[in-house]
């Protein structure tokens with residue numbers, strides 16, 4: 324198995340992954356924890372990172388890719404600076420979350436799961452963040468917005484756009 | 492007035508979950524000490540069997556019998572797993588227990604380890620629950636420091652260790668065999684049962700797996716005895732159940748009530764009734780595996796069997812209340828969208844069948860459905876239930892079948908009259924401004940999220956139908972009731 328992975332060229336070095344893997348007492352079933360770690364450090368799992376993990380753990384690259392695509396938390400694409408997550412859990416759905424999502428699609432001019440061309444916003448839907456009492460719920464990065472109406476959407480987007488101004 | 496009884500949630504919000512001394516002060520870890528010092532392994536199992544406790548993760552399997560099977564399995568190594576993957580999109584009972592009282596789960600897992608002869612425990616917890624993860628880790632570290640976990644616990648000769656493993660966002664991983672494949676580092680695809688995990692589980696070793704809330708009941712049963720536990724609940728479903736009450740009720744949140752409480756008591760006595768004095772339409776239990784229960788069954792005492800008889804199921808405890816504004820076809824489509832997305836793809840009935848169901852439902856909600864489609868939903872749904880490999884596919888048609896059964900008229904309105912009675916299917920509704928009523932106050936134009944309403948001040952306003960996303964904001968904001976939905 325390991326040879327198969329070794330044939331491809333490994334690009335870059337990933338000391339954080341090495342260190343984490345070394346520290347694991349039990350290397351059985353290490354793949355998913357290592358992928359979590361890699362994503363935590365780099366934000367997403369690029370092809371290079373996946374190949375490196377395959378090489379380090381001695382598992383076929385196809386398995387790494389297979390696992391990466393199976394679990395929705397693993398990102399195979401770089402995300403925007405602001406990640407807008409509209410909760411589409413049941414409680415939020417019955418309180419109109421789909422309309423909120425439609426309003427974001429309209430405001431940002433992208434579809435669900437896409438990233439704006441300027442790399443600022445990624446729009447996604449998530450399921451129940453456990454704040455059903457505040458439904459419908461939207462999270463932008465770590466900030467939670469509750470009882471969101473479609474007509475609040477522009478204000479939320481503007482709030483984050485103004486932060487870009489602050490930084491620049 | 493219906494009283495809540497707190498067993499699983501007894502410490503939530505009462506103790507500091509990050510301080511083990513708080514837990515110990517409430518009698519924490521007494522049950523573990525009682526089990527390992529004054530009870531034999533068989534005594535513990537006997538207590539669990541007599542208590543009548545059944546799995547709170549969905550299926551309601553008797554916990555004592557599960558433990559007994561794992562105890563009898565012969566092996567050099569056994570595992571205790573905790574299922575904290577809480578996948579129902581709209582439920583957060585397990586999360587509250589993990590965040591509010593992490594030690595009660597750890598203690599129960601150690602008791603289980605003692606009873607079945609296992610020395611290693613693993614909690615499979617959703618990575619989406621960062622606070623639960625943090626508190627569990629603190630709890631494990633603190634308990635280890637006091638010698639409550641590790642080698643030779645309290646000098647008894649019994650050793651037990653616990654670690655965490657993180658899920659990565661796949662609903663099917665809540666199914667026990669998928670969960671074990673995931674812990675082994677692979678794609679979380681289920682396998683056929685039998686063999687059951689109690690005989691062939693993690694790394695092919697005998698494994699006991701229980702849900703968070705199931706474990707949360709265990710310590711109290713061991714401490715107070717099975718007779719004490721039996722006083723709550725019904726003959727076949729002992730104890731209490733935690734529900735995550737959400738949707739259109741006035742008081743949303745977690746409720747813990749004895750089994751056998753009626754839906755009406757939960758929704759009206761505890762939940763404070765329907766918001767804005769609207770009419771109750773249905774209660775959805777069991778999440779994507781369950782069904783919608785209509786008003787005529789509000790007085791059914793709920794337990795595992797009665798919910799199945801109503802075409803729903805207990806599931807993990809999600810309870811979503813819906814009112815006259817909710818479309819039952821829409822809710823069925825909502826759940827099917829979820830299951831079609833979460834199907835792992837291993838077996839054909841679920842991978843392809845659910846897609847077909849979703850296509851038919853989509854057709855119906857867009858006004859292109861026929862009466863024949865309703866028959867197809869019924870027969871295809873039944874086929875998927877009968878032939879899918881795991882519980883996901885075996886239950887995924889339930890939201891359709893139950894709504895077809897109780898709300899056939901609503902489906903008929905969609906296919907026959909191309910009308911959505913509750914006005915939620917956007918393809919079937921539109922908003923219009925009545926010129927004779929519009930005063931030109933501009934409220935609607937200022938509130939429309941896509942700016943598609945135009946008109947001068949004090950002049951009649953009009954909606955650009957092409958750009959309207961049918962959000963209904965204008966409809967609810969117009970102070971002169973000049974906007975109609977049709």
Ligand SMILES: Cc1cc2nc3c(=O)[nH]c(=O)nc-3n(C[C@H](O)[C@H](O)[C@H](O)COP(=O)(O)O)c2cc1C
Nearest residue numbers: 546547548574577578665666667701702705882883
């Ligand atoms: C598709 C699917 C999803 C499931 N999700 C969960 C879950 O999120 N949490 C859970 O405890 N059990 C879940 N289960 C049930 C588990 O397979 C298993 O029955 C349960 O963890 C056993 O514990 P219990 O006997 O204490 O209920 C799920 C089952 C299926 C088929």
Ligand code: SF4
Nearest residue numbers: 836837838841881884
């Ligand atoms: S029923 Fe669905 S989730 Fe279960 S094994 Fe088949 S395809 Fe996978």
Ligand code: SF4
Nearest residue numbers: 929930932933935969
């Ligand atoms: S809110 Fe009503 S009355 Fe005011 S401009 Fe709009 S339609 Fe006319």
Ligand code: SF4
Nearest residue numbers: 939959960962963965
């Ligand atoms: S329904 Fe929403 S999008 Fe359409 S006109 Fe009214 S406010 Fe604007």
Ligand code: FES
Nearest residue numbers: 410412415454455
């Ligand atoms: S369903 Fe959205 S927070 Fe629970």
